[in-house]
Amino acid sequence: MTVTRFAPSPTGYLHIGGLRTALFSWLTAQHDKGEFLLRIEDTDMARNSEEAKEAILKAFEWVGMSHDGEVVYQSKRFDLYKKFIDQLLAEGKAYKCYMSKEELTELREEQMAKKERTRYDGRYRDFTGTPPAEINPVIRIKAPQEGTITFVDGVKGEMNISADEVDDFVIARADGAPTYNFVVAIDDALMGLTEVIRGDDHLYNTPKQIVVYNALGLDLPNFNHVAMINNEQGKKLSKRDGATDVMAYKEMGYLPEALLNFLVRLGWSHGDQEIFSIEEMIELFDPKNINKSSSNYNLDKLLWLNAHYIKNMPNEKLAGMLKEYGVNIEGHDKLELLLDATKERGKTLVELAEQINLILTTPSEYDAKASKKAFKGEAKEVLADFAAMLREWDKTLHLPCDYHEVMDKLVSEKEIGFGKIGMPLRVSLLGSMTGSGLDEIMAILGVDETVVRIEKAIEAIE
């Protein structure tokens, strides 16, 4: 069975890159009807935050990627890691290193001065003397000193990393707390991972983790390293260009299905297909089709996708989502009409909410440019006539087409162009020159409110 996982460290919110690797992992598991596990990497007690953890979980909930089983917290598994450390120590596969931090820094500076790769020199690897007092040792694992560490990456292909790129790295800190590369290998193995899908930035952790797998005699999973997402200029993603909290996308009015669709196409493709429902993603996703190259983050397509998903979303569901954007139209008797009239005009839920509010609120002022253009000439008279006709036909007006008929009548009786009534009417109803169709707006407002707005506009024309 395919088992994948997402393993964030709770040191900050979940951002777009993390969400994408999580999505890839989740899709892989869903596709194979396997399991997608969630693990919180909180071995560094000093840098963890409860808030960050909550935020990450919340983001997952929002996009609807559910994990299987309980969330695994590494901080609760220290006993387990300790056992493995002791085992390696006993087997002579790991050793205590009494080098002080100062000595380490010194060594590093020396190496840097000589333009060498900075690495631990193994001075305590075969140490048998009396250890220096007052130094709490760290535990280092014995990495191979020659040869090559080889693994096949599902995305990059065969990787060969020279053993001297991997030093005897620390697996337990001076305070006994285990370190990242050690616990990741153990947990991935114990949790039964078959596919490890993670960011490219972990590529060089892989040989280190393989050292741990080998020392402990654990089976290797398949590794898949996904290239990074950069900003539009191809530079590292910063908060300014999108490395913000995933939840910020919700605030900006993006739909989770749009965000996921956007992300799945960043570094993955299925021919020319652009639109993927969650079901299609699951059906079609294969990590083998993940791109080797990094991709640049650009909002244009996300916006387009978002507009697409808004347009195609059932009104009932849309109304439910809109509540969080300050628009409560659930139970509104013209809900269908209202959303049909506005959903093609909002690329985000925020914009859609604005469009709806534009219709629902009586304009308190008229856009200067629009009113100057629309309220000139005989606009006042035309509006008054139109209002009178609405009153006259009041009881028969229900649908947009009913209102349209009245407009038709007015236009033909007065022998004027459609614009003569359209423009002033639009500004009267919305306060501006742009927006939804007049027929729809009037049908939503009803005769009373429509007339109120027209009369208000007539007053304003004086």
Added chain:
RNA sequence: GGCCCCAUCGUCUAGCGGUUAGGAUCCAUGGUUUUCAUCCAUGUUACAGGAGUUCAAGUCUCCUUGGGGUCACCA
């Protein structure tokens, strides 16, 4: 700097030795629409550069250039 990875329109990408190099987005133009938006149509724009291999190279090899990653008692 060492090591590693990557390179097709501005952006996301298709391509897997023979294509008029395709799609999407963006942008522009036209059409539909009483406005805006939607929708539809059309158009501009790409194989980073240089050597090879081959009858034939965006596709294979090498070099250059550019970008990215990584070198912790962080994850």
